[in-house]
Amino acid sequence: MAGLLTLIGLLFPFILQQTFYPFFRFGMFAEPVRRTIQSEQFFLASLHEDGKYNLNIAEATNIQKSNLDYLLRNYYYRKEADRFLEKLSPLFPISQLPDTLFMLRKLNSDTTVVARYPKK
Amino acid sequence: MKNGRLYGVLLFLGCLVTCVLLYLLMLRPFAVQAYQGSAPDWFQKLIDLAYPRFQVERQRFELEFFLYKADQILIRSLLVLGSFWFLLRSPSSIIVRNTCVHSGKFYLVLTTIFYLGLLYYTWDWYLDLEQVVRMKPFYHGVLLFRILHLPVLPLALFYALHLVYVLAIILVLFRYKAVVFASLTALILLLFQGYSFSFEKVDHGLATLSYAAMLMPVMLYEIEIQSIQNKAQQDQLSSFALFLIQFMIAGVYFLSGVEKLLTSGFNWANATTFRTYIALHDQPLGLKLAKIDILAHLLPWGALLFQLCFILILFQKRWKYMWLVLGIFFHLGTKLMMGIGPYFSSWIFVYVFFIDWDVLFRRGTEFITHRHKHNQKGA
Numbered sequence: 255m256a257g258l259l260t261l262i263g264l265l266f267p268f269i270l271q272q273t274f275y276p277f278f279r280f281g282m283f284a285e286p287v288r289r290t291i292q293s294e295q296f297f298l299a300s301l302h303e304d305g306k307y308n309l310n311i312a313e314a315t316n317i318q319k320s321n322l323d324y325l326l327r328n329y330y331y332r333k334e335a336d337r338f339l340e341k342l343s344p345l346f347p348i349s350q351l352p353d354t355l356f357m358l359r360k361l362n363s364d365t366t367v368v369a370r371y372p373k374k
Numbered sequence: 375m376k377n378g379r380l381y382g383v384l385l386f387l388g389c390l391v392t393c394v395l396l397y398l399l400m401l402r403p404f405a406v407q408a409y410q411g412s413a414p415d416w417f418q419k420l421i422d423l424a425y426p427r428f429q430v431e432r433q434r435f436e437l438e439f440f441l442y443k444a445d446q447i448l449i450r451s452l453l454v455l456g457s458f459w460f461l462l463r464s465p466s467s468i469i470v471r472n473t474c475v476h477s478g479k480f481y482l483v484l485t486t487i488f489y490l491g492l493l494y495y496t497w498d499w500y501l502d503l504e505q506v507v508r509m510k511p512f513y514h515g516v517l518l519f520r521i522l523h524l525p526v527l528p529l530a531l532f533y534a535l536h537l538v539y540v541l542a543i544i545l546v547l548f549r550y551k552a553v554v555f556a557s558l559t560a561l562i563l564l565l566f567q568g569y570s571f572s573f574e575k576v577d578h579g580l581a582t583l584s585y586a587a588m589l590m591p592v593m594l595y596e597i598e599i600q601s602i603q604n605k606a607q608q609d610q611l612s613s614f615a616l617f618l619i620q621f622m623i624a625g626v627y628f629l630s631g632v633e634k635l636l637t638s639g640f641n642w643a644n645a646t647t648f649r650t651y652i653a654l655h656d657q658p659l660g661l662k663l664a665k666i667d668i669l670a671h672l673l674p675w676g677a678l679l680f681q682l683c684f685i686l687i688l689f690q691k692r693w694k695y696m697w698l699v700l701g702i703f704f705h706l707g708t709k710l711m712m713g714i715g716p717y718f719s720s721w722i723f724v725y726v727f728f729i730d731w732d733v734l735f736r737r738g739t740e741f742i743t744h745r746h747k748h749n750q751k752g753a
Binding site: 256274275317324333 | 615
């Protein structure tokens with residue numbers, strides 16, 4: 255039984271190319287590198303009552319930057335950037351509540367605002 | 375007998391042909407429709423369930439990427455079926471041949487080291503659980519959690535579970551109902567890891583460690599049963615679960631290598647790909663070494679060959695320490711050149727399952743005895 259589960263655990267994610275937790279697919283760094291996609295960067299910024307901008311949203315919300323960056327990218331590609339900002343806004347401490355939250359996308363030297371919350 | 379085997383082969387080939395036809399005529403067209411957003415509802419739901427990143431990757435990659443992925447499912451299934459056909463014709467002989475036999479002391483030391491290591495790698499998980507609670511609005515449970523309708527638990531309950539987890543490990547270390555508490559440890563470990571993976575990101579850092587934790591209760595059960603049944607022969611305890619742990623670890627390396635070949639072909643190991651990966655990770659040593667032409671060609675080939683060949687550790691016991699040393703260099707190399715994982719990675723730690731603790735004891739005892747005699751002579 256344990257042997258069968260071991261085989262399933264190794265082979266099932268391998269065949270379907272997906273992690274089915276608690277069984278992992280080990281495809282890290284297997285895919286060919288695409289420079290254009292990798293060089294695209296995303297940022298968050300918040301505008302506060304005093305007119306100051308804060309770019310360190312991970313620190314303000316006390317969420318690990320790596321987690322935040324990963325979610326940010328995924329929500330953007332799913333075309334859910336607005337939803338992301340909406341979910342993020344209550345995570346600020348009351349003393350640091352922003353007036354507006356922005357999601358920015360930087361590709362080469364171009365930086366664009368892709369979403370803002372609340373929408374104006 | 376010959377006819378039976380022939381029918382078997384024909385049946386097997388018939389199944390393969392049917393699978394290929396089914397795939398080409400039905401499933402492949404569905405993959406195209408899913409990409410265009412016009413697939414039948416049941417297929418779309420199946421994709422959402424089995425391939426949750428599809429919606430993200432659909433925005434990033436062309437149709438060919440997904441058709442290639444779909445073709446890979448067929449190719450990989452055929453590869454696995456073919457391997458089974460040759461390797462698993464007599465499963466009972468595989469079990470007998472691969473059951474590990476060691477002394478009771480061996481299992482005692484291995485269990486102690488493993489659970490101390492587990493404690494070392496996970497004692498501060500309460501900090502991650504705080505993150506889980508903080509990020510609640512973004513929670514999207516892993517498939518298993520979605521099936522079980524597991525919500526984010528209150529922080530106090532997470533803390534209590536963490537305390538139970540640590541206590542369970544301590545009880546295993548003191549051999550108190552080891553099977554029960556090893557199972558509880560594995561269960562809570564999986565629960566905590568599941569929560570931290572419920573934010574769309576999966577981390578392989580503790581993968582081999584958690585596989586081992588899942589199989590450890592089976593090993594402890596095997597040993598406990600034999601100890602009760604056969605008290606006189608404590609130096610001849612057998613465990614198939616120990617082989618399974620070793621098989622899992624070696625299999626993970628092997629599949630990582632095969633993944634690279636199936637996904638990118640031999641191009642994966644060329645200097646350009648290597649330099650791009652190094653540039654993305656932006657580590658000073660990596661950037662320096664990637665500039666040296668010969669290393670940029672040799673290192674990726676070395677890594678690929680290491681991953682594909684590590685599985686030999688299961689068959690050629692004489693060379694196993696060489697594989698372990700290469701493994702340590704491999705993980706330290708990825709840390710130094712790409713900044714991935716800690717220096718003392720849990721992937722290195724699980725090599726404890728390959729060490730022959732019995733031989734180490736014997737050599738240690740011999741060494742101490744020899745020193746003692748030498749000292750006496752000197753006196």
